[in-house]
Amino acid sequence: MPKATPVTRNDVAQYAGVSTAVVSYVVNEGPRRVAPETRERVLEAIRVLGYRPNATARALRMGTTRTFGLITPDGGNPLFAELAKAIDKEASARGYVVLQTSADGDPVTEQAKIAELLIRQVSGLLLVAPTEDPDLTEVGIPVIAINRVLPTVSSVRPQYRAGARAGVKHLIEHGHRTIGLVIGGRGTGGRAPERELGWRDALRQAGLEDGPTARARFSRQGGYDAGKELLAATKRPTAIFASSDLQAVGVLRAIHEAGLRVPDDIAVLAFDGTAETEYSWPPLTVVRQPLDRMAREAVSRLIDGEDAVQSLTYPTDLILRKSCGC
Amino acid sequence: MPKATPVTRNDVAQYAGVSTAVVSYVVNEGPRRVAPETRERVLEAIRVLGYRPNATARALRMGTTRTFGLITPDGGNPLFAELAKAIDKEASARGYVVLQTSADGDPVTEQAKIAELLIRQVSGLLLVAPTEDPDLTEVGIPVIAINRVLPTVSSVRPQYRAGARAGVKHLIEHGHRTIGLVIGGRGTGGRAPERELGWRDALRQAGLEDGPTARARFSRQGGYDAGKELLAATKRPTAIFASSDLQAVGVLRAIHEAGLRVPDDIAVLAFDGTAETEYSWPPLTVVRQPLDRMAREAVSRLIDGEDAVQSLTYPTDLILRKSCGC
DNA sequence: AGCACGCTAGCAAGCGTTTTCCAGACCGGT
DNA sequence: ACCGGTCTGGAAAACGCTTGCTAGCGTGCT
Incomplete structure (x- = not known):
């Protein structure tokens, strides 16, 4: 069993016959020049000793982890x-x-x-x-x-409203006139969730009335319950827009259990676009969140800093698969 | 914008009129006793100053992060x-x-x-x-x-072989005689994967021949391809055991696309049992990995130490849903 | 009265780094 | 010869914390 081997920078310095400062210079490739042969000796010492810098000490000294x-x-x-x-x-x-x-x-x-x-x-x-x-x-x-x-603080998020609008618009182009909505979470402080807004935008733009709506938790189970609710609505929707993948998957199940077919009897559209939706049955048409871009920007802001607090939004992708009828 | 406020333990000590050591004693609730009133004063100072201990310094001193x-x-x-x-x-x-x-x-x-x-x-x-x-x-x-x-090093893992055997046995009890296998990963060094072994165990135990097998990556796409392969086998299976959820989902898609029905035409069983399988269509019967128990043991070994290197295995749960015909 | 001990608190070393400041060596130019 | 400059390397402080050691001081026991 390998015993703890705290080989420190001191050991390296000693082995290489230099001071600890020099070791620091070479491992950090800093602005400080060190003579090529000295550098080699240090590198060699590091290799032989199996030295690994201690990030906690570094963090303490530098003030950043x-x-x-x-x-x-x-x-x-x-x-x-x-x-x-x-x-x-x-x-x-x-x-x-x-x-x-x-x-x-x-x-x-x-x-x-x-x-x-x-x-x-x-x-x-x-x-x-x-x-x-x-x-x-x-x-x-x-x-x-x-x-x-x-x-x-600053924030990054998909263009929920525009994305939802584009998705629902697509449903409308497929000829749907009654489009239900599964909306997530508990009422977020009175303000209507952006996805709901987008759904309504598309409907209005086409001169359509709101379809039935059901509120549900962001989970498969929530979507399932909401799906059943929507199917039992007096004016049964011919298409359903779910605010999240998870909910859409639940909706799919509710539809299947009711003996209905997707997209023939009811079309389904989901927001998020995780990998799971590509292999549901049928594959879900989704409004995809640009996770990579959002991640990149978020990390970049954290590292590079930012000029001002702002909320950044990112365009979504409408990915056409089977569940919408395409 | 909140400027960086590095309020250190020194500030607290000064404010409370004690030495830094005392502050240390109270924040660590260590073995060292400190008089109740002193403690109160320190606590108060911490509250007022908004002091937050610095874990990197602590880690450096203590040698553990x-x-x-x-x-x-x-x-x-x-x-x-x-x-x-x-x-x-x-x-x-x-x-x-x-x-x-x-x-x-x-x-x-x-x-x-x-x-x-x-x-x-x-x-x-x-x-x-x-x-x-x-x-x-x-x-x-x-x-x-x-x-x-x-x-x-020590390892924890589900009882792959026994779990697979139990699952396939269940399939056999449903009357299946030709049971296909989707096996994962690239040949793991000649040794047949445990899930394959379990599948074969069950078959042998019932006096059955191997069904067709397909090797695939651990992905939905891999499962899809393997599914198509299995459906095209000369002796088409009436049930398929997939080594992972992801693959099973792909298999499901292949079956659906072929116009077949699950479980009527073909039953499906998956290993893993992630949440996704509960809401696939139909819901998948799965051999579930005891993730919680495995996590607990793994963490416990890391923290509490262990007497010897050993490989621990954990019994799986067979969760009956629709895809097997139950 | 003397002493040992328990309780509380302070001092200071040290964890492994980075970095500032300084020292020596060497060079070219006057 | 001397001086300024460049290049290389070393000494040591500091980052914020824990902890062994020490000290002051009441208290109870002999």
Whole structure:
């Protein structure tokens, strides 16, 4: 069993017959020049000794950990998992590493996790779909919200409204006149969710009335219940727009169980566009969130800084598959 | 904009009129007693000043970061996402935090990520389904492999063989006589994968011949291709056992596209049991990996230590849904 | 009265880095 | 010869924390 081998920079210095400062210069490839042969000796020592720099010491000295904190409501949710992956990719590419954790959609857990991450001295915080407005007054590090706008920090999110509008418009072009809506989450403070707005936009633009709506949690089960609700509506929709993939999958199940066919009897459109939707039956037509671009921008803002607090939105992609009737 | 406010333990000590040591004693609730009134004064100072301990300094001094490194082949894979969530939950409960990253199934990326995490001084390493046998000779910290056994470290994994056997046995009890197999990954070093073994066990036990098999990547696309392959087999199976959820979903699609019905024409059984399978159409009967138990044990071994290197296996759950014909 | 001990709190070393400041060596130019 | 400049390397402080050691001081026991 390999015993702990804390070979420090001191050992390297000694072995190479130089001072610790010199070792520092060579491992950091800093502005300081060091004679080629000395450098070689140090490199050799590092190799032989199997020296690995200690990032915590470095962090203490430098005051930065090159580590991000990422909090999602639920790491098991495919959307957040894909987002986390995109963020990890961006962060890795720039030498950062990410501490990821779930808040379970609970404000106090969320606040506790934020505190924990701050203690860990993260260099930046990514809050995915945070619950309430978390207390960010004393964080002292850059924070960016994803998929939700917060009062005091910048945010990135898809163009929910325009994306929803485009998707529903597509449904209308397929000839649908009664289009139901599965809308997510608990009423977000009176303000109608953007996806609902987009749905209505498209309807109005075509001179159509609102179809039936059902409110549901952002889960497959929620979508399933909402789907059943919509199917039982007095004016049964011929198409349903679900605010999330998870809900759409639930809706699909409700439709199947009712013995109806997609898209022949009812078309379905989902917002998000995670991998799961490509292999549902039928494959779902989706409005895809540009996760990669959002991740890139979020990470970049954390690292490169930003001139001002702003909410950035990103255009979505309408991906046509079978569930809309294409 | 909140400026960086590095209020240190020195400030607290000064404000409370005590030495820094005392502050340390109270924040750590350590073995050292401090007079109640002094403690109150310190607590008050901490509150007023908004002091937050610096974990990197603590880590440097103590030699432990209370941080784990978690490497999965793909953070976007729902199985790994659910596993990561379970690990995060366990770790959080014990005051640890986890650095999560993906290796993309690439051995050199994997090795690089391991190195990066070691530099970060993680207190333990969780390797999920690592690629080759990574070089673990000089890590100096506890490592545990998940879902794969590695030569030099302990591992936790589901009872692949027994689980597969139980699942296939169930298929046989439904009357199936020709049961196909979708097996994952590239030939793992000559040794037949455990799930394949379990499948064959059940078949033999019932006096049945092997059904057709198809090798595929652990992805929906891979499962889809394999599904088509199996459907075209000279002796078409009446049931298919897929080594993973992802593959099963692909198989489902292949079956649907062929105009066949599940489970009437062909039954399907999947290994893994992620949430996605509950809402596929039809809902998939699955052999579920006990992710929570595995996560708990893995984390516990990392924190509490272990007496010896061993490979732990955990019984799976057979969850009966529609795809098997139940 | 003397002493040992328990309780509380302070001092200071040290964890592994980075970085500032300085020192020596060498060079070319006067 | 001397001086200024360039190049290379070393000494040491500081980052914020933990902890062993020490000290002051009441209290109870002999």
